[in-house]
Amino acid sequence: MHPIQWIMLVFAAIAEIAVVAGFRRGKIAAKGIFFWTVLWLLVGLVAVWPDSTYIFARWAGITRGADLVLYLGFLAVFFLLFRHTLRMEKIERDLAALVRVLALRDAPEQTNQPRADGDK
């Protein structure tokens, strides 16, 4: 195996150990560990057996296996970014809802006749 294959294999192994540790600490959900485990197993497979990418590349109509991996990598990054954006959006909305509760709780005594001219 070439050095790059060893680097990819070790990286995938470390990443998978981190995923399992995250799952044990309750930071990664069951469907999360499935997704990440499949992903890092695929990375390990490509590292050990690079020619395997040719099979999928030919099937997808791409000449080189490395190109297929690159394209899939880009797609994965875009997918993760999109997912991250959605989560951020949800957190922001939840935060705004909480802030609203606090603002309404601390609102001045509710009256139908607040006067903009103060105590007159």
Place this chain on the structure above:
Amino acid sequence: MTVTASVSTVSSPECGAGRPDGEYILIPAFNEAGKIGEVIAGLSACGYTRVVVVDDGSRDDTAGRARRAGAVVLRHPINCGVGAATATGLAYLSNVGAVAAATFDADGQHDPRDLAAVFAPIYDDGADVVIGSRMLNPEGMPRVRRIAQRLASWSTFLLFGQWSTDSQSGLKAFSRRAIGTIQLKTNRYEVCSEIIAEIRRRKLVMREVPVRAIYTAYSLSKGQGFTVGLKTLARLFIDRILHW
């Protein structure tokens, strides 16, 4: 189409006292200490004495100045955005049983003398939401802003199916029904388009009246610039895709 949306041509009368009980002005504000007192004083001079300011986590003395000017002040402990502040204000107005309310920008862009015309279709014409449209009276409006407003209105129409000549206007009046019905989820400037979408979704009656925007160096520095406008558009598209 079930939504009634037409353009009224109510002219802008001069100020006058004796506004109906339960009529409120809602001002979302962020870092407007330099202007908020003047804006509230202008409203008060025009007879609009029931003013609610939602201070959206300002780092300056916006809340203090608004309170000293006589407004009821609600405070967001952190900055959440104009949409979140508007939603907080509407929730408060619903709680106090407001009969009508108008949103008003804190940067001095709006003329209090336009408010009577904006409120009129609520009382006289059964309208639920009245848009104070700058595009029906575009005199003095910078060309870039005019183009941006047209783009925003068309985008809103394509995404939500409801036409408004000025979807991004900050000067809008709401009936009691609209105050209690409209549910806002977006936090930032996309709230303007969300209100237009809610009008259609809740089958509310919409009217538009011409208003005059006051463009100063200060008011132009606030609000949606080009970059913020693009971000707003992107957020609207994402929101539409998610809630198709």
